[in-house]
Amino acid sequence: MSYLLKYVKTSIVKKQLMAASGLLLCGFLLTHMAGNFLIYFGPEFFNTYSHKLISNPFIYIAEAILVLIFLSHICLAIKVTLENRAARPEPYYVSVHSGRGATLSSSTMPITGFIILTFLIWHVVSLKYGPHYEATYNGVVMRDLHKLVIEYFQIEWHVGLYILAMAAAGMHAFHGFWSAFQSLGVNHPKYNCCIRFVSKAFGVFVALGYSAFPIYCYLQGGN
């Protein structure tokens, strides 16, 4: 155990754990988006899907694992960021990027990460633990999440903040996805450009894909 702990504390393994948890979170982003996507098929489809999901007893295990992944990613991020600050106690008088390395996305990882975390708390509190509506399909009573989200996104600033947070998530993944591979040591001239491209495309896809939901809901106009 102490043997393991010794390695977990090193700069490299910390980053590798962040990479692995980050990639798993990318997977979560995709599955969550796929679930959300069902909203385009109408209330019955969306509600029966979400009912199946939340009434499955395994959901608690899945949620616990997800929370664990989030927490490890966040805790490591905080630790790494604090250590990095401590490594340069005296700041530079002027500091500019060369233009050949850092990007807006890479240099704002702690900020976008913080935005995502804040959003996450707001998101869970206001939707998962938000108002409880019910609907009945084929005699089964279930939570009417469709009504909840449509109603929720009638408020303009909800839409605005959601899109802002998704832009931050996209920016975070834009650098994070590629960075995870680099931390794990997956780097080869043969496929580097492919990973870079997928990383950027994934970031843009996340930002646009998720932003479409609140806009769609808003346009439903409370029906």
Add this chain to the structure above:
Amino acid sequence: MSDQHNMRLSLKIWRQANSLSKGQMVDYELDGVSPDVSFLEMMDQLNDKLIKEGKDPVAFDHDCREGICGMCGVVINGQAHGPEKETTTCQLHMRKFKNGDTIVIEPFRAKPFPVLKDLMVNRSAFDEIIKAGGFITVSTGQAPDAHTLLVPKGDAELSMDAAQCIGCGACVASCKNASAMLFTSAKISHLGLLPQGQAEAKTRVLSMVEKMDELGFGNCTNEAECEANCPKNISISNIARMNRQYLCSAATHPTM
């Protein structure tokens, strides 16, 4: 070139008496700087002037002034070794600046690189990393015949690329996290890619990384500013190689 091209520069230079005192930026005006001189020659010119005025000259590190020793290095206008790509401070020329420019000159900054005086920093931390594993064990005696050990061409190339690192510390200086990963990985790749470096390959990566962390360098966040500012264009693919070798070595090392 005639004197009419000479420049007048405003310099903002970090002055600090020793590692314990607090430093500050001090303004200097320097006239008659030829565009043909190197950056360090411009600094010499300033120091001549300061000495004539009975003031303390600015301390800065330098040795070969040929771009090969890795001794020089300051942060110029926010960039380690200045604005030119793949160029050490000593190889930077004043023709890269314009008459009337303000040039901000600071030491490389990182906790493990304490300022000794003005622009001179103590980079012994790099020596500590090398001592931890940046070597190979060889039998003394007669030099072996050439080609006793065959090295695949591709490996030799990659190793030689990594071996170009001159240990200047610009990677640490330009990293927002003051991480020494580029330097450390260059040394690990340089030795680890060759057959002579195999015996200690696993121990090397584990020990050097452990030392690097212990010295207080930051964690890499893969921004590649190190590569961009490295005068020898050391690639961050070396960092990836170190990352995967670390993982493998940690999992399979027989004793560590």
